[in-house]
Amino acid sequence: MRQQLLEIFHRRHACHLFQADQALSRADLDYILEAGRLSPSSFGLEQWKFLVLTSAQDKQAMQEACFNQPQVGSASALVVILAKIAELHPDAPYLQALLAREYPGAAYAPALANYRGFYGAVDVPAWSVTQCHIAAANMMTAASAIGIDSCPIGGFVAEAVRQQLDIDPSRHEVALVLAFGVCADAPPTKQRLPLSDLVEHR
Amino acid sequence: MRQQLLEIFHRRHACHLFQADQALSRADLDYILEAGRLSPSSFGLEQWKFLVLTSAQDKQAMQEACFNQPQVGSASALVVILAKIAELHPDAPYLQALLAREYPGAAYAPALANYRGFYGAVDVPAWSVTQCHIAAANMMTAASAIGIDSCPIGGFVAEAVRQQLDIDPSRHEVALVLAFGVCADAPPTKQRLPLSDLVEHR
Numbered sequence: 001m002r003q004q005l006l007e008i009f010h011r012r013h014a015c016h017l018f019q020a021d022q023a024l025s026r027a028d029l030d031y032i033l034e035a036g037r038l039s040p041s042s043f044g045l046e047q048w049k050f051l052v053l054t055s056a057q058d059k060q061a062m063q064e065a066c067f068n069q070p071q072v073g074s075a076s077a078l079v080v081i082l083a084k085i086a087e088l089h090p091d092a093p094y095l096q097a098l099l100a101r102e103y104p105g106a107a108y109a110p111a112l113a114n115y116r117g118f119y120g121a122v123d124v125p126a127w128s129v130t131q132c133h134i135a136a137a138n139m140m141t142a143a144s145a146i147g148i149d150s151c152p153i154g155g156f157v158a159e160a161v162r163q164q165l166d167i168d169p170s171r172h173e174v175a176l177v178l179a180f181g182v183c184a185d186a187p188p189t190k191q192r193l194p195l196s197d198l199v200e201h202r
Numbered sequence: 203m204r205q206q207l208l209e210i211f212h213r214r215h216a217c218h219l220f221q222a223d224q225a226l227s228r229a230d231l232d233y234i235l236e237a238g239r240l241s242p243s244s245f246g247l248e249q250w251k252f253l254v255l256t257s258a259q260d261k262q263a264m265q266e267a268c269f270n271q272p273q274v275g276s277a278s279a280l281v282v283i284l285a286k287i288a289e290l291h292p293d294a295p296y297l298q299a300l301l302a303r304e305y306p307g308a309a310y311a312p313a314l315a316n317y318r319g320f321y322g323a324v325d326v327p328a329w330s331v332t333q334c335h336i337a338a339a340n341m342m343t344a345a346s347a348i349g350i351d352s353c354p355i356g357g358f359v360a361e362a363v364r365q366q367l368d369i370d371p372s373r374h375e376v377a378l379v380l381a382f383g384v385c386a387d388a389p390p391t392k393q394r395l396p397l398s399d400l401v402e403h404r
Contacts, residue, residue, distance in 0.1 A: 002233065004203060005210070005347040009240040009340065031204065033401055037394050038211040039339065042356045046394065050401045058404060101393055118357070126328045127356075130335045130377075134354075137241065137339035138211065145207040152336075154244050154329075155320070165404070175332075191303055192239050192248065199235055199252045202260060202367070 035142030
Protein backbone atom coordinates (compact mmCIF):
# COMPACT_ATOMS: atom_id res chain seq x y z
CA MET A 1 0.00 0.00 0.00
CA ARG A 2 2.85 2.32 0.93
CA GLN A 3 4.24 2.38 -2.58
CA GLN A 4 0.90 2.21 -4.35
CA LEU A 5 -0.44 5.35 -2.69
CA LEU A 6 2.72 7.23 -3.60
CA GLU A 7 2.18 6.15 -7.21
CA ILE A 8 -1.37 7.50 -7.01
CA PHE A 9 -0.02 10.86 -5.86
CA HIS A 10 2.60 10.80 -8.62
CA ARG A 11 0.02 9.88 -11.22
CA ARG A 12 -2.25 12.80 -10.34
CA HIS A 13 -1.45 15.92 -12.29
CA ALA A 14 -3.36 18.98 -13.35
CA CYS A 15 -4.81 18.00 -16.73
CA HIS A 16 -5.21 21.02 -18.98
CA LEU A 17 -7.28 19.37 -21.70
CA PHE A 18 -9.56 16.34 -21.46
CA GLN A 19 -10.82 13.95 -24.13
CA ALA A 20 -14.23 15.52 -24.55
CA ASP A 21 -15.98 12.37 -25.76
CA GLN A 22 -15.33 10.36 -22.59
CA ALA A 23 -18.14 9.81 -20.13
CA LEU A 24 -17.49 9.25 -16.45
CA SER A 25 -19.51 6.30 -15.18
CA ARG A 26 -21.85 6.90 -12.30
CA ALA A 27 -19.91 4.32 -10.26
CA ASP A 28 -16.63 6.19 -10.80
CA LEU A 29 -18.24 9.54 -10.04
CA ASP A 30 -19.79 8.18 -6.85
CA TYR A 31 -16.43 6.73 -5.83
CA ILE A 32 -14.80 10.13 -6.19
CA LEU A 33 -17.61 11.86 -4.30
CA GLU A 34 -17.40 9.23 -1.54
CA ALA A 35 -13.76 10.18 -0.96
CA GLY A 36 -14.91 13.77 -0.50
CA ARG A 37 -17.65 12.68 1.85
CA LEU A 38 -15.23 10.76 4.10
CA SER A 39 -12.91 13.75 4.51
CA PRO A 40 -12.16 15.32 7.89
CA SER A 41 -13.55 18.75 8.64
CA SER A 42 -13.27 21.36 11.35
CA PHE A 43 -15.74 20.53 14.18
CA GLY A 44 -16.97 17.67 11.95
CA LEU A 45 -19.18 20.16 10.12
CA GLU A 46 -18.75 18.85 6.55
CA GLN A 47 -18.63 22.40 5.25
CA TRP A 48 -18.96 21.25 1.64
CA LYS A 49 -21.67 20.73 -0.90
CA PHE A 50 -20.90 19.10 -4.25
CA LEU A 51 -22.67 20.23 -7.42
CA VAL A 52 -22.12 17.82 -10.29
CA LEU A 53 -22.36 19.11 -13.85
CA THR A 54 -22.16 16.79 -16.83
CA SER A 55 -24.13 18.42 -19.65
CA ALA A 56 -22.18 19.99 -22.50
CA GLN A 57 -24.16 23.18 -22.08
CA ASP A 58 -23.39 23.52 -18.36
CA LYS A 59 -19.71 22.73 -18.88
CA GLN A 60 -19.43 25.29 -21.66
CA ALA A 61 -21.09 27.95 -19.52
CA MET A 62 -18.74 27.10 -16.66
CA GLN A 63 -15.76 27.31 -18.98
CA GLU A 64 -16.76 30.87 -19.81
CA ALA A 65 -16.93 31.66 -16.08
CA CYS A 66 -13.46 30.12 -15.63
CA PHE A 67 -11.54 32.43 -17.97
CA ASN A 68 -12.21 30.03 -20.83
CA GLN A 69 -9.88 27.34 -19.52
CA PRO A 70 -10.35 24.40 -21.94
CA GLN A 71 -10.14 21.71 -19.26
CA VAL A 72 -13.49 22.94 -17.96
CA GLY A 73 -15.53 22.44 -21.10
CA SER A 74 -13.72 19.26 -22.15
CA ALA A 75 -14.06 17.49 -18.79
CA SER A 76 -16.40 14.53 -18.46
CA ALA A 77 -17.79 15.94 -15.23
CA LEU A 78 -17.33 19.03 -13.12
CA VAL A 79 -17.72 19.01 -9.36
CA VAL A 80 -18.31 22.52 -8.12
CA ILE A 81 -17.49 22.57 -4.41
CA LEU A 82 -19.62 25.03 -2.49
CA ALA A 83 -18.62 26.13 1.00
CA LYS A 84 -21.50 26.38 3.42
CA ILE A 85 -22.00 29.75 5.12
CA ALA A 86 -25.52 30.24 6.49
CA GLU A 87 -25.76 26.65 7.75
CA LEU A 88 -22.69 27.25 9.94
CA HIS A 89 -24.36 29.98 12.01
CA PRO A 90 -24.54 28.89 15.68
CA ASP A 91 -28.34 29.09 15.58
CA ALA A 92 -28.73 27.15 12.33
CA PRO A 93 -30.39 23.73 12.58
CA TYR A 94 -27.65 22.23 10.39
CA LEU A 95 -24.90 23.47 12.70
CA GLN A 96 -26.66 22.30 15.81
CA ALA A 97 -27.44 18.86 14.40
CA LEU A 98 -23.86 18.20 13.29
CA LEU A 99 -22.33 19.63 16.44
CA ALA A 100 -24.61 17.44 18.57
CA ARG A 101 -23.48 14.44 16.51
CA GLU A 102 -19.80 15.29 17.11
CA TYR A 103 -20.27 16.30 20.76
CA PRO A 104 -23.14 14.20 22.10
CA GLY A 105 -24.80 14.37 25.49
CA ALA A 106 -23.23 16.58 28.11
CA ALA A 107 -20.45 17.64 25.71
CA TYR A 108 -22.90 19.51 23.47
CA ALA A 109 -23.63 22.65 25.53
CA PRO A 110 -19.97 23.56 26.13
CA ALA A 111 -19.13 22.69 22.52
CA LEU A 112 -21.84 25.04 21.26
CA ALA A 113 -20.64 27.81 23.59
CA ASN A 114 -17.09 27.26 22.37
CA TYR A 115 -18.28 27.28 18.76
CA ARG A 116 -20.13 30.57 19.27
CA GLY A 117 -16.89 32.16 20.38
CA PHE A 118 -15.01 30.65 17.44
CA TYR A 119 -17.70 31.71 14.97
CA GLY A 120 -17.59 35.30 16.17
CA ALA A 121 -13.81 35.49 15.75
CA VAL A 122 -13.30 33.80 12.38
CA ASP A 123 -13.88 34.81 8.75
CA VAL A 124 -16.59 32.19 8.24
CA PRO A 125 -16.64 31.95 4.42
CA ALA A 126 -12.82 31.83 4.26
CA TRP A 127 -12.70 29.13 6.93
CA SER A 128 -15.41 27.12 5.21
CA VAL A 129 -13.49 27.34 1.93
CA THR A 130 -10.33 25.93 3.57
CA GLN A 131 -12.24 22.83 4.62
CA CYS A 132 -13.52 22.31 1.09
CA HIS A 133 -9.91 22.05 -0.06
CA ILE A 134 -9.46 18.97 2.13
CA ALA A 135 -12.38 17.26 0.39
CA ALA A 136 -11.04 18.41 -2.97
CA ALA A 137 -7.64 16.84 -2.33
CA ASN A 138 -9.21 13.53 -1.40
CA MET A 139 -11.46 13.51 -4.47
CA MET A 140 -8.45 14.06 -6.72
CA THR A 141 -6.58 11.26 -4.98
CA ALA A 142 -9.55 8.95 -5.41
CA ALA A 143 -9.83 9.84 -9.08
CA SER A 144 -6.16 9.07 -9.63
CA ALA A 145 -6.58 5.70 -7.91
CA ILE A 146 -9.13 4.62 -10.53
CA GLY A 147 -7.32 6.11 -13.51
CA ILE A 148 -9.36 9.28 -13.80
CA ASP A 149 -7.53 12.53 -14.41
CA SER A 150 -8.41 15.79 -12.75
CA CYS A 151 -7.75 19.49 -12.59
CA PRO A 152 -8.47 21.80 -9.67
CA ILE A 153 -9.64 25.21 -10.86
CA GLY A 154 -9.45 28.16 -8.53
CA GLY A 155 -9.49 30.72 -11.33
CA PHE A 156 -13.07 31.74 -11.96
CA VAL A 157 -15.29 34.80 -11.81
CA ALA A 158 -17.24 33.98 -8.67
CA GLU A 159 -20.19 36.16 -9.62
CA ALA A 160 -20.44 34.44 -13.02
CA VAL A 161 -20.37 30.99 -11.40
CA ARG A 162 -23.01 32.03 -8.88
CA GLN A 163 -25.28 33.38 -11.62
CA GLN A 164 -24.78 30.33 -13.81
CA LEU A 165 -25.54 27.91 -10.98
CA ASP A 166 -28.12 30.07 -9.20
CA ILE A 167 -26.15 30.17 -5.95
CA ASP A 168 -27.27 32.36 -3.06
CA PRO A 169 -24.10 34.12 -1.81
CA SER A 170 -25.48 34.31 1.72
CA ARG A 171 -25.72 30.52 1.78
CA HIS A 172 -22.67 29.37 -0.18
CA GLU A 173 -19.27 30.54 -1.32
CA VAL A 174 -17.84 28.94 -4.45
CA ALA A 175 -14.74 27.20 -3.08
CA LEU A 176 -13.33 25.65 -6.20
CA VAL A 177 -14.17 23.68 -9.31
CA LEU A 178 -12.82 20.19 -9.94
CA ALA A 179 -12.72 18.88 -13.49
CA PHE A 180 -12.59 15.10 -14.03
CA GLY A 181 -12.09 13.03 -17.15
CA VAL A 182 -9.49 11.35 -19.31
CA CYS A 183 -6.60 13.62 -20.15
CA ALA A 184 -5.95 14.37 -23.81
CA ASP A 185 -2.30 15.23 -23.21
CA ALA A 186 0.54 13.13 -21.85
CA PRO A 187 1.23 13.92 -18.20
CA PRO A 188 4.04 16.43 -17.71
CA THR A 189 7.07 15.64 -15.59
CA LYS A 190 6.10 16.44 -12.02
CA GLN A 191 8.17 19.33 -10.74
CA ARG A 192 8.41 20.01 -7.03
CA LEU A 193 10.86 21.60 -4.67
CA PRO A 194 12.93 19.00 -2.81
CA LEU A 195 11.82 18.12 0.72
CA SER A 196 14.93 19.87 2.01
CA ASP A 197 13.53 23.18 0.74
CA LEU A 198 10.10 22.58 2.27
CA VAL A 199 10.76 20.96 5.60
CA GLU A 200 12.39 22.32 8.70
CA HIS A 201 13.08 19.90 11.52
CA ARG A 202 13.12 21.82 14.77
CA MET B 203 -6.59 -0.19 -5.37
CA ARG B 204 -10.14 1.11 -5.61
CA GLN B 205 -11.23 -0.60 -2.42
CA GLN B 206 -7.92 -0.19 -0.60
CA LEU B 207 -7.91 3.58 -0.91
CA LEU B 208 -11.45 3.74 0.39
CA GLU B 209 -10.32 1.70 3.38
CA ILE B 210 -7.50 4.19 3.94
CA PHE B 211 -10.04 7.02 3.99
CA HIS B 212 -12.27 5.04 6.35
CA ARG B 213 -9.36 4.20 8.62
CA ARG B 214 -8.33 7.85 9.02
CA HIS B 215 -10.07 9.53 11.90
CA ALA B 216 -9.30 12.47 14.15
CA CYS B 217 -7.37 10.91 17.03
CA HIS B 218 -7.91 12.83 20.25
CA LEU B 219 -5.18 11.16 22.32
CA PHE B 220 -2.02 9.44 21.15
CA GLN B 221 0.20 6.86 22.86
CA ALA B 222 2.83 9.27 24.05
CA ASP B 223 5.66 6.75 24.15
CA GLN B 224 5.58 5.94 20.43
CA ALA B 225 8.22 7.36 18.14
CA LEU B 226 7.55 7.99 14.48
CA SER B 227 10.39 6.64 12.35
CA ARG B 228 12.16 9.03 10.04
CA ALA B 229 11.13 6.86 7.09
CA ASP B 230 7.45 7.12 8.04
CA LEU B 231 7.71 10.84 8.66
CA ASP B 232 9.41 11.38 5.31
CA TYR B 233 6.73 9.30 3.60
CA ILE B 234 4.03 11.53 5.07
CA LEU B 235 5.89 14.71 4.13
CA GLU B 236 6.45 13.37 0.61
CA ALA B 237 2.67 13.11 0.15
CA GLY B 238 2.42 16.78 1.11
CA ARG B 239 5.21 17.66 -1.28
CA LEU B 240 3.47 15.97 -4.23
CA SER B 241 0.22 17.87 -3.68
CA PRO B 242 -1.26 20.18 -6.29
CA SER B 243 -1.24 23.90 -5.65
CA SER B 244 -2.62 27.03 -7.23
CA PHE B 245 -0.23 28.23 -9.99
CA GLY B 246 2.09 25.39 -8.88
CA LEU B 247 3.40 27.65 -6.12
CA GLU B 248 3.71 25.07 -3.31
CA GLN B 249 2.42 27.62 -0.82
CA TRP B 250 3.39 25.43 2.13
CA LYS B 251 6.28 25.03 4.49
CA PHE B 252 6.38 22.13 6.96
CA LEU B 253 7.84 22.57 10.44
CA VAL B 254 8.39 19.25 12.18
CA LEU B 255 8.40 19.15 15.97
CA THR B 256 9.26 16.00 17.89
CA SER B 257 10.71 17.07 21.24
CA ALA B 258 8.53 16.69 24.33
CA GLN B 259 9.19 20.31 25.24
CA ASP B 260 8.10 21.67 21.84
CA LYS B 261 5.00 19.49 21.79
CA GLN B 262 4.01 20.58 25.27
CA ALA B 263 4.47 24.24 24.37
CA MET B 264 2.38 23.72 21.24
CA GLN B 265 -0.32 21.98 23.26
CA GLU B 266 -0.59 25.10 25.40
CA ALA B 267 -0.97 27.21 22.23
CA CYS B 268 -3.68 24.80 21.02
CA PHE B 269 -6.14 25.27 23.90
CA ASN B 270 -4.45 22.40 25.74
CA GLN B 271 -5.76 19.73 23.38
CA PRO B 272 -4.11 16.49 24.60
CA GLN B 273 -3.55 15.07 21.11
CA VAL B 274 -0.95 17.79 20.57
CA GLY B 275 1.35 16.96 23.45
CA SER B 276 0.87 13.19 23.14
CA ALA B 277 1.59 13.01 19.39
CA SER B 278 4.80 11.41 18.18
CA ALA B 279 5.37 14.29 15.80
CA LEU B 280 3.69 17.57 14.92
CA VAL B 281 3.80 19.05 11.45
CA VAL B 282 3.01 22.74 11.60
CA ILE B 283 1.98 23.84 8.14
CA LEU B 284 2.94 27.41 7.39
CA ALA B 285 1.38 29.26 4.48
CA LYS B 286 3.81 31.40 2.52
CA ILE B 287 2.95 35.09 2.19
CA ALA B 288 5.97 37.26 1.35
CA GLU B 289 7.37 34.72 -1.11
CA LEU B 290 4.15 34.93 -3.12
CA HIS B 291 4.59 38.63 -3.94
CA PRO B 292 4.89 39.09 -7.73
CA ASP B 293 8.35 40.59 -7.31
CA ALA B 294 9.64 37.87 -4.98
CA PRO B 295 12.40 35.62 -6.34
CA TYR B 296 10.53 32.54 -5.04
CA LEU B 297 7.37 33.47 -6.90
CA GLN B 298 9.19 34.23 -10.11
CA ALA B 299 11.25 31.03 -9.99
CA LEU B 300 8.22 28.79 -9.45
CA LEU B 301 6.07 30.63 -11.96
CA ALA B 302 8.83 30.31 -14.57
CA ARG B 303 8.99 26.58 -13.83
CA GLU B 304 5.23 26.23 -14.33
CA TYR B 305 5.03 28.60 -17.31
CA PRO B 306 8.35 28.29 -19.15
CA GLY B 307 9.61 30.27 -22.10
CA ALA B 308 7.16 32.56 -23.85
CA ALA B 309 4.38 31.62 -21.42
CA TYR B 310 6.14 33.28 -18.50
CA ALA B 311 5.56 36.98 -19.21
CA PRO B 312 1.78 36.70 -19.70
CA ALA B 313 1.59 34.33 -16.70
CA LEU B 314 3.35 36.86 -14.50
CA ALA B 315 1.09 39.65 -15.74
CA ASN B 316 -1.94 37.47 -15.05
CA TYR B 317 -0.58 36.60 -11.62
CA ARG B 318 -0.06 40.28 -10.77
CA GLY B 319 -3.73 40.90 -11.43
CA PHE B 320 -4.73 37.87 -9.39
CA TYR B 321 -2.43 38.84 -6.52
CA GLY B 322 -3.92 42.31 -6.34
CA ALA B 323 -7.46 40.98 -6.15
CA VAL B 324 -7.10 38.12 -3.67
CA ASP B 325 -6.66 37.88 0.11
CA VAL B 326 -3.16 36.40 -0.19
CA PRO B 327 -2.77 34.81 3.28
CA ALA B 328 -6.27 33.29 3.13
CA TRP B 329 -5.61 31.91 -0.35
CA SER B 330 -2.25 30.51 0.70
CA VAL B 331 -3.89 28.82 3.69
CA THR B 332 -6.45 27.09 1.44
CA GLN B 333 -3.63 25.48 -0.53
CA CYS B 334 -2.01 24.21 2.66
CA HIS B 335 -5.20 22.28 3.38
CA ILE B 336 -4.67 20.26 0.18
CA ALA B 337 -1.22 19.19 1.38
CA ALA B 338 -2.65 18.49 4.83
CA ALA B 339 -5.30 16.17 3.42
CA ASN B 340 -2.71 14.21 1.46
CA MET B 341 -0.42 13.88 4.46
CA MET B 342 -3.26 12.46 6.56
CA THR B 343 -4.12 10.02 3.78
CA ALA B 344 -0.49 8.92 3.55
CA ALA B 345 -0.30 8.46 7.31
CA SER B 346 -3.41 6.30 7.28
CA ALA B 347 -1.94 4.16 4.50
CA ILE B 348 1.00 3.19 6.71
CA GLY B 349 -1.01 2.73 9.89
CA ILE B 350 -0.21 6.09 11.46
CA ASP B 351 -3.04 8.01 13.09
CA SER B 352 -3.49 11.74 12.79
CA CYS B 353 -5.44 14.74 13.93
CA PRO B 354 -5.78 18.05 12.11
CA ILE B 355 -5.83 20.97 14.54
CA GLY B 356 -7.23 24.29 13.43
CA GLY B 357 -7.92 25.49 16.96
CA PHE B 358 -4.89 27.42 18.17
CA VAL B 359 -3.93 30.89 19.30
CA ALA B 360 -2.03 32.02 16.22
CA GLU B 361 0.00 34.60 18.12
CA ALA B 362 1.08 31.97 20.65
CA VAL B 363 2.14 29.57 17.89
CA ARG B 364 4.06 32.33 16.12
CA GLN B 365 5.88 33.29 19.30
CA GLN B 366 6.66 29.70 20.19
CA LEU B 367 8.04 28.92 16.74
CA ASP B 368 9.52 32.34 16.04
CA ILE B 369 7.45 32.91 12.93
CA ASP B 370 7.51 36.23 11.11
CA PRO B 371 3.83 37.08 10.38
CA SER B 372 4.81 39.01 7.26
CA ARG B 373 6.38 35.87 5.84
CA HIS B 374 4.10 33.07 7.03
CA GLU B 375 0.58 32.45 8.27
CA VAL B 376 0.05 29.43 10.51
CA ALA B 377 -2.33 27.34 8.39
CA LEU B 378 -2.88 24.35 10.62
CA VAL B 379 -1.17 21.83 12.86
CA LEU B 380 -1.14 18.12 12.08
CA ALA B 381 -0.52 15.66 14.89
CA PHE B 382 0.74 12.17 14.01
CA GLY B 383 1.22 9.07 16.12
CA VAL B 384 -0.45 5.90 17.33
CA CYS B 385 -3.90 6.53 18.72
CA ALA B 386 -4.52 5.61 22.36
CA ASP B 387 -8.26 5.25 21.88
CA ALA B 388 -10.25 2.95 19.64
CA PRO B 389 -11.43 4.73 16.50
CA PRO B 390 -14.98 6.05 16.75
CA THR B 391 -17.67 5.05 14.28
CA LYS B 392 -17.31 7.39 11.32
CA GLN B 393 -20.34 9.61 11.04
CA ARG B 394 -21.06 11.45 7.83
CA LEU B 395 -24.09 12.83 6.05
CA PRO B 396 -25.20 10.53 3.23
CA LEU B 397 -24.10 11.45 -0.29
CA SER B 398 -27.71 12.30 -1.08
CA ASP B 399 -27.49 15.20 1.40
CA LEU B 400 -24.20 16.47 0.00
CA VAL B 401 -24.46 16.04 -3.73
CA GLU B 402 -26.70 17.76 -6.22
CA HIS B 403 -26.66 16.46 -9.77
CA ARG B 404 -27.63 19.29 -12.06
